[in-house]
Amino acid sequence: MEYSSSGAQSAATDQAVPGSPSSSAPSPTTVTLHISGRVTSENEHVRMGAFHTLDIEPNRDVRIEKIEGWDSIALSRVQESCVPGRGAEVGAIVCGEGTAAFCLLSQHLTIITHRLSVPIPRKASAPGTSQYEKAMTKFYTMVYDAFVRHIPFANPNLRAIVFASPGWIRDTVYSTMINEAGKRNDKLLAKSLREKGLKVHVSSAHVHSLVEVLKSPEIMAQLKETKFAREGIVLDK
The missing domain is CATH 3.30.420.60 (eRF1 domain 2)
Known part of the structure; x- marks a missing residue:
């Protein structure tokens, strides 16, 4: 798994102070998560056993399933990770x-x-x-x-x-x-x-x-x- 945050830091943490020259054009966010692994279930796109890389990025839908289902602990961790301020200490x-x-x-x-x-x-x-x-x-x-x-x-x-x-x-x-x-x-x-x-x-x-x-x-x-x-x-x- 590889995380690329090119452009993300300036967009998320370096928001311009109102009135400054850069405040009118915020930097684009290009965060990408690359997930690599071996395909364990054959499908029309890739053959079984082959290595494949999936790119997850903003504004691109992705569905993640677990065979045994998502328990409350796993869901809580997901919410803490992606809901702004959730779990703040x-x-x-x-x-x-x-x-x-x-x-x-x-x-x-x-x-x-x-x-x-x-x-x-x-x-x-x-x-x-x-x-x-x-x-x-x-x-x-x-x-x-x-x-x-x-x-x-x-x-x-x-x-x-x-x-x-x-x-x-x-x-x-x-x-x-x-x-x-x-x-x-x-x-x-x-x-x-x-x-x-x-x-x-x-x-x-x-x-x-x-x-x-x-x-x-x-x-x-x-x-x-x-x-x-x-x-x-x-x-x-």
């Missing part, structure tokens, strides 16, 4: 000054559920810093609303909620969300943030910095018993 917000990417990480997938980009004026802009503060306040409000919509914080399978940034933004985002949850009397969100919330420093606000997040001691300790972490250990070995 980590929710993450990678923040910058006016930017945020909301992600769900499961055993098989990393899904970017939403992106935010808010223009932030320079601190030195006239008059003083008022325009800067207003823009950042708007940004924090948008982060809160997007978090509630796109991160399933109440899901018991979600073991950690990561706030990551290269500077102080993660601390302010986290504290703002805690305060806002209190103002809105959202006790479930406040509890989830306190019990699952982790603040992690990363070198950049790019979503690829999640690689650093997952290797941080805080996250490894929080996820040491999850499927996600066990698979990561095996891959590292």
Whole structure:
């Protein structure tokens, strides 16, 4: 079995920030799964015993049957692998000054559920810093609303909620969300943030910095018993 992801990464994980030149023309996805094996049942297309390769790709129907039928465990694994966010064990917000990417990480997938980009004026802009503060306040409000919509914080399978940034933004985002949850009397969100919330420093606000997040001691300790972490250990070995 061979997996080819040519063009897939840019389409799935490098979605352009609104307003950037590349946002108008998303890259085409050319993901292909090549499955090779010996034919065990003769048919009109290939002779029995011959080796054959089947290509599975997007927008091309394929039917897979099991003689004994599909049990609930097998179906659950298929759903976790192909339903966005299903089985996610980590929710993450990678923040910058006016930017945020909301992600769900499961055993098989990393899904970017939403992106935010808010223009932030320079601190030195006239008059003083008022325009800067207003823009950042708007940004924090948008982060809160997007978090509630796109991160399933109440899901018991979600073991950690990561706030990551290269500077102080993660601390302010986290504290703002805690305060806002209190103002809105959202006790479930406040509890989830306190019990699952982790603040992690990363070198950049790019979503690829999640690689650093997952290797941080805080996250490894929080996820040491999850499927996600066990698979990561095996891959590292």
